[in-house]
Amino acid sequence: MAATASTAAxxxxxxxxxxxxxxxxxxxxxxTRESLLDVLRERLGVTGPKKGCDHGQCGACTVHLDGRRxxxxxxxxxxxxxxxxxxxxxxAGPDGELHPxxxxxxxxxxxxxxxxxxxxxxxxxxxxxxxxxxxxxxxREYMSGNxxxxxxxxxxxxxxxxxxxxxx
Amino acid sequence: MSPExxxxxxVDTRRVDAREKVTGAALYATDLHPDxxxxxxxxxxxxxxxxxxxxxxxxxxxxxxxxxVLSHLDHLDLQSPGxxxxxxxxxxxxxxxxxxxxxxxxxxxxxxxAETLTAATEAANLVRxxxxxxxxxxxxxxxxxxxLSQPATIPLPFLAxxxxxxxxxxxxxxxxxxxxxxxxxxxxxxPMELIGAxxxxxxxxxxxxxxTQNAGAIRHGLAQQLGIDAANVEVISxxxxxxxxxxxxxxxxxxxxxxxxxxLGRPVKxxxxxxxxxxxxxxxxxxxxxxxxxxxxxxRMVAAIHEVEHQTSRHDLFPLMYTEITSRLYxxxxxxxxxxxxxxxxxxxxxxxxxxxxxxxxxxxxxxxxLAYAAHRDPLEFRLANDTTVDxxxxxxxxxxxxxxxxxxxxxxxxxxxRQQRPASMRAEDGSLVGWGVAVGAYPASIVPSAAHLVAGAxxxxxxxxxxxxxxxxxxxxxxxxxxxxxxxxxxDVDIVVGDTRVATQHLTAGSWGTASTLGAVHAALRALREQxxxxxxxxxxxxxxxxxxxxxxxxxxxxxxxxxxxxxxxEHARKGLPTLSGPEFPxxxxxxxxxxxxxxxxxxxxxxxxxxxxxxVADCGRVAxxxxxxxxxxxxxxxxxxxxxxxxxxxxxxxGGFLNNSLEEYPVPxxxxxxTLDVDFIGEPDLRFHPVGVKGLGxxxxxxxxxxxxxxxxxxxxxxxxxxxxxxxDVLAGTTA
Ligand code: FES
Ligand code: FES
Numbered sequence: 001m002a003a004t005a006s007t008a009a010x011x012x013x014x015x016x017x018x019x020x021x022x023x024x025x026x027x028x029x030x031x032t033r034e035s036l037l038d039v040l041r042e043r044l045g046v047t048g049p050k051k052g053c054d055h056g057q058c059g060a061c062t063v064h065l066d067g068r069r070x071x072x073x074x075x076x077x078x079x080x081x082x083x084x085x086x087x088x089x090x091x092a093g094p095d096g097e098l099h100p101x102x103x104x105x106x107x108x109x110x111x112x113x114x115x116x117x118x119x120x121x122x123x124x125x126x127x128x129x130x131x132x133x134x135x136x137x138x139x140r141e142y143m144s145g146n147x148x149x150x151x152x153x154x155x156x157x158x159x160x161x162x163x164x165x166x167x168x
Numbered sequence: 169m170s171p172e173x174x175x176x177x178x179v180d181t182r183r184v185d186a187r188e189k190v191t192g193a194a195l196y197a198t199d200l201h202p203d204x205x206x207x208x209x210x211x212x213x214x215x216x217x218x219x220x221x222x223x224x225x226x227x228x229x230x231x232x233x234x235x236x237v238l239s240h241l242d243h244l245d246l247q248s249p250g251x252x253x254x255x256x257x258x259x260x261x262x263x264x265x266x267x268x269x270x271x272x273x274x275x276x277x278x279x280x281x282a283e284t285l286t287a288a289t290e291a292a293n294l295v296r297x298x299x300x301x302x303x304x305x306x307x308x309x310x311x312x313x314x315x316l317s318q319p320a321t322i323p324l325p326f327l328a329x330x331x332x333x334x335x336x337x338x339x340x341x342x343x344x345x346x347x348x349x350x351x352x353x354x355x356x357x358x359p360m361e362l363i364g365a366x367x368x369x370x371x372x373x374x375x376x377x378x379x380t381q382n383a384g385a386i387r388h389g390l391a392q393q394l395g396i397d398a399a400n401v402e403v404i405s406x407x408x409x410x411x412x413x414x415x416x417x418x419x420x421x422x423x424x425x426x427x428x429x430x431x432l433g434r435p436v437k438x439x440x441x442x443x444x445x446x447x448x449x450x451x452x453x454x455x456x457x458x459x460x461x462x463x464x465x466x467x468r469m470v471a472a473i474h475e476v477e478h479q480t481s482r483h484d485l486f487p488l489m490y491t492e493i494t495s496r497l498y499x500x501x502x503x504x505x506x507x508x509x510x511x512x513x514x515x516x517x518x519x520x521x522x523x524x525x526x527x528x529x530x531x532x533x534x535x536x537x538x539l540a541y542a543a544h545r546d547p548l549e550f551r552l553a554n555d556t557t558v559d560x561x562x563x564x565x566x567x568x569x570x571x572x573x574x575x576x577x578x579x580x581x582x583x584x585x586x587r588q589q590r591p592a593s594m595r596a597e598d599g600s601l602v603g604w605g606v607a608v609g610a611y612p613a614s615i616v617p618s619a620a621h622l623v624a625g626a627x628x629x630x631x632x633x634x635x636x637x638x639x640x641x642x643x644x645x646x647x648x649x650x651x652x653x654x655x656x657x658x659x660x661d662v663d664i665v666v667g668d669t670r671v672a673t674q675h676l677t678a679g680s681w682g683t684a685s686t687l688g689a690v691h692a693a694l695r696a697l698r699e700q701x702x703x704x705x706x707x708x709x710x711x712x713x714x715x716x717x718x719x720x721x722x723x724x725x726x727x728x729x730x731x732x733x734x735x736x737x738x739x740e741h742a743r744k745g746l747p748t749l750s751g752p753e754f755p756x757x758x759x760x761x762x763x764x765x766x767x768x769x770x771x772x773x774x775x776x777x778x779x780x781x782x783x784x785x786v787a788d789c790g791r792v793a794x795x796x797x798x799x800x801x802x803x804x805x806x807x808x809x810x811x812x813x814x815x816x817x818x819x820x821x822x823x824x825g826g827f828l829n830n831s832l833e834e835y836p837v838p839x840x841x842x843x844x845t846l847d848v849d850f851i852g853e854p855d856l857r858f859h860p861v862g863v864k865g866l867g868x869x870x871x872x873x874x875x876x877x878x879x880x881x882x883x884x885x886x887x888x889x890x891x892x893x894x895x896x897x898x899d900v901l902a903g904t905t906a
Binding site: 091143148 | 191194199359361441804839
């Protein structure tokens with residue numbers, strides 16, 4: 001952020017953002033420097049996506065952009081105009097029935113503190129959709145962008161694999 | 169004491185707060201966004217030590233949206249909170265922003281508050297300081313490090329040197345010797361939840377939301393810092409996104425945030441950046457261990473000398489307690505322990521999972537392996553032959569010690585009997601060198617004063633308000649299972665409130681005492697509740713009708729419990745938010761949790777990349793209070809051990825001070841693909857001498873010894889002994905080509 005001094009007088013550049021978040025239309029004026037993560041958390045109150053590093057290194061902020069997984073901390077908010085954003089809050093069914101992967105996370109104790117879990121769920125869903133859940137090693141590889149400091153990796157692999165097996 | 173019969177109806181053992189966590193409904197402290205919220209950021213010092221000659225915050229203050237810039241220029245009305253290990257509450261005694269002194273690189277020099285996070289971030293980058301620098305020391309080998317003997321500096325019994333028998337003479341006359349030095353680097357807890365808080369005032373009452381292991385210290389520490397009554401401070405922390413020791417006391421940002429919130433009349437939130445965290449709060453101190461071991465001609469260990477030094481800051485003395493476990497791992501008659509502070513210019517180090525026990529076990533269990541090889545003995549058999557049932561330090565029995573059983577059962581599960589003793593003798597199909605290593609660990613079991621409040625409702629639900637924090641270890645689940653089993657109700661009929669100073673004293677949850685302490689209080693409160701309800705001391709209870717039969721809407725019961733040998737004075741201490749350092753003193757026995765780890769490594773011969781395809785760990789933690797969350801705790805501990813042995817080190821540049829690799833990219837922690845098959849088992853024997861429910865601690869012991877087992881496996885794979893953690897590709901490469 002070396003160039004920030006020049007913005008001191010006239011403030012930031014702002015642009016309009018129009019997208020959907022978990023199916024709800026959103027219209028908002030955003031600072032071009034704001035990340036999708038900060039807009040979700042601080043402006044829209046969608047706090048399922050977590051901040052673990054703000055540098056694309058931990059995966060806690062993972063959301064889906066038109067069905068693809070992205071780290072929302074490295075995604076400029078302005079860039080998602082026209083896109084559908086899905087966060088962990090948008091995964092369960094309309095009556096709150098859990099997605100099979102959420103249930104599998106509970107059944108396999110794929111979490112401890114729960115802080116990385118929203119990101120793990122979003123990555124896990126993508127891992128399944130991408131067809132990268134064929135065996136344990138493949139899941140380990142394709143889930144390695146999501147750190148879990150509690151070390152719940154074994155449960156995470158088991159949960160993703162269980163859903164992959166159900167889907168076959 | 170006889171075990172109380174449990175209702176045998178099986179309860180749902182899955183983690184009780186998992187649903188909130190998989191749906192995003194669990195709200196962590198910095199998920200809150202109250203009306204009128206302002207955002208804070210920190211500017212930090214860029215020198216290793218010295219003073220701020222000039223601070224210019226004008227550009228920062230001019231950024232549109234900036235509301236406030238706080239620095240030492242504002243003469244903040246804030247006292248030191250004291251150091252948590254020095255009779256105080258703080259992560260360190262030094263409170264930044266009060267004067268122009270810079271004690272370490274990365275020390276906060278200004279707090280910026282703005283309407284938006286973007287403006288606050290921009291402004292913090294515009295804070296300018298000119299410094300007068302002074303020489304500093306930042307590593308154990310830097311000139312200027314001040315060394316102090318621990319007992320001479322802090323003459324407290326539990327920090328004394330250990331002298332059992334005459335270890336020097338026994339060592340001198342032993343038939344076999346190992347004399348080696350092991351290095352443990354500084355490491356950083358890096359819980360996934362960044363440290364941060366949402367702070368506001370409700371009239372004269374300060375309300376703090378922060379993920380913590382110690383809401384009590386935050387409450388009382390802030391009262392001291394701000395000169396207000398602790399009754400006017402509320403600390404609320406229902407979920408903590410991992411603690412691992414880093415969140416065990418009052419952080420340095422909360423006092424300044426409270427001042428900012430008061431000045432602005434608005435709630436203020438700060439999320440400390442990952443980069444800043446490496447200097448903002450505690451870390452595992454670097455330590456150096458010289459181990460001398462002697463054995464007789466039969467391979468019986470007869471002498472051990474463990475001399476250790478670790479880094480601490482100039483402003484605080486973080487104590488050393490490494491020899492507590494190394495003196496108990498085996499039946500070694502003559503033991504000598506010496507512990508030394510090495511003061512230097514960093515923030516104060518502190519607790520990180522298995523703070524002393526992990527480095528101590530790495531050093532000691534590596535040395536034991538070296539001695540086993542010197543004696544031409546199988547490392548497993550060598551350990552079993554040196555087992556003990558008596559605490560060699562006190563001469564008293566252990567309340568329970570099933571370590572030999574952990575070793576035997578683990579060996580069987582692992583298939584140890586197929587191991588070839590000679591190093592570099594086992595190969596995988598792909599040509600990788602295969603190494604099998606074993607090591608043991610221990611962790612002192614302890615109990616602290618605790619409190620529980622139960623409310624039985626006419627709807628049949630039980631509300632449990634307790635002293636304790638949920639950091640992911642599963643305290644909610646252990647409580648729910650205990651209550652459900654006791655009353656014969658479902659786990660989801662139990663509502664649990666933790667980490668909230670409005671409902672109970674909140675003693676520090678750490679040191680693996682959480683489960684034993686909290687369950688003890690809940691257990692006592694359950695008895696009181698049964699009495700109130702006029703029910704038998706055992707058997708299922710129809711809570712709804714029992715409550716209605718009393719003619720009341722709800723029936724309450726309370727209990728406060730202490731560890732053995734603790735007094736009302738300790739309870740009072742705990743109510744003031746101070747950690748219990750005295751006791752517990754167990755009459756006639758000593759108490760530890762035990763574990764054995766078996767590790768397979770594979771070393772790829774060209775790149776020397778080390779992989780850990782499988783680990784078998786068997787723990788003796790007494791009764792397993794919550795089987796699902798307990799197994800997860802052990803798996804987590806193994807992951808930590810793998811990170812500690814192969815990945816994690818805070819890199820210090822002696823020229824600049826501070827930690828260079830302050831990101832998750834450059835401070836790698838284990839990722840999913842680093843972890844293979846983890847096979848966890850428990851002995852499961854309740855320890856009813858130690859505890860009414862039979863539980864000992866688990867969270868920390870699970871990590872103890874893993875690093876040694878990995879290092880021993882690397883030795884077995886390659887024939888090269890690595891005495892410095894972490895063991896990296898370049899170390900193995902250098903060893904094999906040397
Ligand atoms: S917060 Fe986005 S990857 Fe860590
Ligand atoms: S569950 Fe705590 S970081 Fe993954």
